[in-house]
Amino acid sequence: MSTHRELREQLGVYALGHGTPAERAALCAHLDGCADCRAELAALAPLRDRLALADPDRLDDVPAPPAGLGDRVLAGIAAEQTAGRAAVVPLRRRRWVAAAAAAGIAAAGFGVGWLVRPVPEPPPLEPVAVQVAVPQVEASADVVPHTWGMEVQLHGAGFTPGEVYRAQVTEDDGRVVPAGEFLGTGEAEMVCNLNSSVLREDAASFAVLDSSGAVVLTSSL
Template identity: 85%
Template sequence: MSTHRELREQLGVYALGHGTPAERAALRAHLDGCDQCRAELAALTPLRGRLATVDPDRLDHVPTPPPGLGDRVLAGIAAEHATAQRAAAQHAAVPLRRRRWAPAAAAAGIAAAGFGVGWLVRPVPSPPPLEPVAVQVAVPEVEATADVVPHTWGMEVQLHGAGFTAGEVYRAQVVEDDGRVVSAGEFLGTGPAEMVCNLNSSVLRQDAASFAVLDSSGSVVLTSSL
């Protein structure tokens, strides 16, 4: 339990890409067998980009709701109440055969309105951060740019390019800090036509040292140091 607690306290440091190689290796080994720590690391990893902007002097600050939020919600409730009253008045004038459907219709309208209010005030998650990275192209015909997207399950490389030989299979790979090479998928060249390719790897962003694209003969087409 003492070792588990000590390793768990290092999850924040690991998520930020810090720690000695020996410490990171020990924590990776622990994560292989600890569901609890893997889940906690998955929750910490998306926050890496935001931690650098945290102001320690504002940690105790409690954010306030958007201006006018309460008024908008109350106005929506009042509008639905008025609609329900009108429906009740109309109900009194409707023949008995049609009255059986009125309660269901009113309930459906109120439920739909409640869903609409909830949808408007729901918290909207921020899009994943794009990290532009420099690309070194080894083939003159190829033009390419790339962005890296960190995920809890690994790392995504969004590759934009043109000039890859049409129909040829290209292979992408990510190299970890310790030299291990991990596949990031394959794609077909589209010739001069511009393409956008999302390449996925199980390597976490903080553990990635570089990525490369190789042609069908194994020759390096482009690389990027991370």
């Protein structure tokens, strides 16, 4: 499994056409028998194509704001001040105008620079069945696989307000790994992102326990 993880971490290098011949041959052989890695490599392809459009010589350039933006901002401030002589404008509003102008200049520069950077696709959600052991609790869950482990997005209500609940993931070999804690919110619906270092293909189940250690809900993976 350690070999699988090491090879999976090289998918980005492989997608960009880098790596030594020996490394690429080993990863190519691994891809023939691993559907998960083939799917992840396919998801990296759009990012590879976008990176090819980026100009490395311009990544460190500081984008300039649109021509005339500074003059328009100053003219707007001057007009606001002139109007304030006829109808007193609260000081708080003038400060807000100046702050908004500065934010606009910064946002313009940031937006131009951001356009040259690739935007990753959102991770896939895998709905999983949840078995609830406490009558007043309602819950559903989705699993998100990552290269660093697994994320469980838990939606629920009915957890005792203020009580600390503990989540855990059980691996195929029986090892139990913590996946975070959360506070109950009563009848209010909550959404928790619980993270574990266990890879999705190694996970057998996850569970949520109350402060006494009693199982509140489980899900077989």
